[in-house]
Amino acid sequence: MKVLKNEEMRKLDEIAINTYKIPGIILMENAGISVVEEIEKSLASKENKKIAVISGLGNNGGDGFVITRHLMNKGIQVITYIVGDTSMIKGDAKINFDILEKMKAFIVKLESSEDIIQFQEDLQQYSILVDALLGTGLQRTVEGIMREVILKMNASKKEIIAVDIPSGINGNDGKVQGVAVEAKKTITFQLPKIGNILFPGSYYGGALLVKNIGIPKEAVSLIQSKIHLITEEVAASVLSKRYGDTHKGSYGRAFIIAGSVGMSGAAILASKTALRCGAGLLRTAVPESLIPILENQLIEGITVPVKEMLDKGIINYLKEENVVAIGPGCGRSQEFEEILHTVITSARLPLVIDADGLNLLANNIHLLKDLKAPCIITPHPGEMSRLTGLSIQEVNDHRLEVAKNFSEKWGVITLLKGARTVITDPQGQIFINRTGNPGMATAGSGDVLTGMITGLLSQGVEPLQAAIVSAYLHGKAGDRAAEELGEYSMLAGDIIDQVPFVIQEIIRA
Numbered sequence: 001m002k003v004l005k006n007e008e009m010r011k012l013d014e015i016a017i018n019t020y021k022i023p024g025i026i027l028m029e030n031a032g033i034s035v036v037e038e039i040e041k042s043l044a045s046k047e048n049k050k051i052a053v054i055s056g057l058g059n060n061g062g063d064g065f066v067i068t069r070h071l072m073n074k075g076i077q078v079i080t081y082i083v084g085d086t087s088m089i090k091g092d093a094k095i096n097f098d099i100l101e102k103m104k105a106f107i108v109k110l111e112s113s114e115d116i117i118q119f120q121e122d123l124q125q126y127s128i129l130v131d132a133l134l135g136t137g138l139q140r141t142v143e144g145i146m147r148e149v150i151l152k153m154n155a156s157k158k159e160i161i162a163v164d165i166p167s168g169i170n171g172n173d174g175k176v177q178g179v180a181v182e183a184k185k186t187i188t189f190q191l192p193k194i195g196n197i198l199f200p201g202s203y204y205g206g207a208l209l210v211k212n213i214g215i216p217k218e219a220v221s222l223i224q225s226k227i228h229l230i231t232e233e234v235a236a237s238v239l240s241k242r243y244g245d246t247h248k249g250s251y252g253r254a255f256i257i258a259g260s261v262g263m264s265g266a267a268i269l270a271s272k273t274a275l276r277c278g279a280g281l282l283r284t285a286v287p288e289s290l291i292p293i294l295e296n297q298l299i300e301g302i303t304v305p306v307k308e309m310l311d312k313g314i315i316n317y318l319k320e321e322n323v324v325a326i327g328p329g330c331g332r333s334q335e336f337e338e339i340l341h342t343v344i345t346s347a348r349l350p351l352v353i354d355a356d357g358l359n360l361l362a363n364n365i366h367l368l369k370d371l372k373a374p375c376i377i378t379p380h381p382g383e384m385s386r387l388t389g390l391s392i393q394e395v396n397d398h399r400l401e402v403a404k405n406f407s408e409k410w411g412v413i414t415l416l417k418g419a420r421t422v423i424t425d426p427q428g429q430i431f432i433n434r435t436g437n438p439g440m441a442t443a444g445s446g447d448v449l450t451g452m453i454t455g456l457l458s459q460g461v462e463p464l465q466a467a468i469v470s471a472y473l474h475g476k477a478g479d480r481a482a483e484e485l486g487e488y489s490m491l492a493g494d495i496i497d498q499v500p501f502v503i504q505e506i507i508r509a
């Protein structure tokens with residue numbers, strides 16, 4: 001599903017209106033009605049059914065006027081607050097405002113500090129507040145009366161339903177422009193905006209619902225956005241049902257180079273996950289002293305000593321494999337550095353680099369120019385900081401751009417981890433993942449992700465698809481683990497335990 005910037009959404013509205021001749025007021029009507037449906041769902045469980053619709057002067061406010069009209073028609077008690085000088089309302093919003101006046105709707109104007117004091121008192125009587133102050137037309141830091149109104153709405157602790165995007169959140173990047181509404185749910189129109197998806201905007205928006213407002217599909221295809229939200233349909237298209245007449249060899253051979261003394265767990269977690277994700281055959285290369293531990297913990301996989309790889313020739317040793325992953329818990333030894341160097345510059349099979357593999361790479365980043373095969377790197381923001389020289393703060397402030405620039409510069413698929421993992425490719429495409437939760441911020445959960453990507457690659461899934469689907473699966477398995485065990489207690493191994501159920505759920509859907 002495409003994710004749009006403010007100006008792209010404006011362009012889409014324009015195409016619908018000018019090319020497809022759908023009057024803007026119809027779109028506004030559909031937008032308003034789609035919110036009313038959600039308000040009714042929320043109202044069903046409430047005794048107090050009184051609602052406040054808090055509108056601005058633009059089209060987001062116009063949606064609010066439509067909402068007021070429909071709620072009135074349904075016999076629901078509703079009061080409209082308008083922030084600013086109502087003589088500035090124009091276009092479709094003005095038409096809807098005039099209708100409300102004719103309907104003798106109860107309208108309160110908020111223009112001064114005294115109005116705000118009264119507003120604050122009033123808020124206590126409502127069951128739901130509808131936030132229709134600012135949408136994709138937000139332009140500058142929210143100040144003055146608008147700021148006061150938003151602060152009072154948040155302080156009221158009432159359930160807030162946001163129209164399109166929480167007011168004060170920048171649709172282009174999810175940042176708070178001074179202050180923003182904290183909603184319980186947000187109904188966004190036609191396609192999500194970046195600000196609905198990225199943090200902190202996503203946190204401010206609560207549960208997100210995307211509602212069709214009648215813009216033709218063909219119009220959507222004319223918008224050239226390169227940013228996509230990863231959906232379950234994408235995962236389902238990759239995790240197809242297996243054919244009957246297949247064998248172990250049909251699902252490929254995966255090779256994982258991981259682990260060091262004190263970090264055998266990383267090798268075990270990545271390896272188990274690769275098998276749980278369907279790899280036909282798995283070999284894990286670890287330092288010799290770890291072999292007894294892996295043999296004990298990983299009965300389905302084959303364990304080999306790293307030294308054997310070096311003795312027999314690294315590339316020769318990998319010649320039967322379909323994918324090689326390097327890095328989980330491998331430390332920064334010279335042995336691993338040599339393997340990484342050789343694999344990057346000479347191996348002709350898909351490559352996944354994670355964790356210490358990335359730390360070793362940071363000292364020698366130009367090696368990526370010699371890649372012979374597709375490569376997926378999976379840094380967390382700290383590792384990305386080492387790879388790019390940017391601070392962690394800079395990485396997190398510009399997650400999409402940082403990942404995209406890295407992919408374009410070095411010709412790799414970048415999977416930048418964290419809340420809202422971002423996947424980018426050298427062609428400038430960006431995919432954002434919305435599954436997952438803070439319970440996944442636990443030791444070893446990145447190793448599980450590496451195992452997933454490796455498992456899918458071994459089965460011949462295209463590298464970009466493998467990265468996208470793994471991020472989705474990983475988060476979904478993490479969400480199930482959090483549901484069962486809680487975000488505090490879930491461990492990386494619990495994410496693996498959920499993988500079979502998540503895969504089955506997706507395949508059956």
Ligand SMILES: NC(=O)C1=CN([C@@H]2O[C@H](COP(=O)(O)OP(=O)(O)OC[C@H]3O[C@@H](n4cnc5c(N)ncnc54)[C@H](O)[C@@H]3O)[C@@H](O)[C@H]2O)[C@@H](O)CC1
Nearest residue numbers: 013024027028058059060134135136137138139140141164
């Ligand atoms: N045809 C369309 O364009 C449609 C638009 N829709 C709605 O329209 C919204 C976009 O409408 P607009 O482009 O009119 O923009 P908005 O209504 O989001 O905001 C623009 C208004 O807010 C003021 N404003 C901007 N930043 C401010 C700030 N920091 N502090 C105080 N005031 C500020 C502007 O001066 C203007 O009056 C969407 O989010 C959506 O809710 C929907 O009705 C569907 C159809």
Ligand SMILES: Nc1ncnc2c1ncn2[C@@H]1O[C@H](COP(=O)(O)OP(=O)(O)O)[C@@H](O)[C@H]1O
Nearest residue numbers: 417418419436437438440441443444445446447
């Ligand atoms: N708040 C969060 N929301 C969603 N996913 C998260 C969150 N915190 C961490 N994760 C995910 O958990 C994984 C952590 O990986 P990483 O930092 O490499 O951990 P480790 O090195 O311990 O294995 C990443 O895939 C990351 O996206």
Ligand SMILES: [K+]
Nearest residue numbers: 131134165167
């Ligand atoms: K809003």
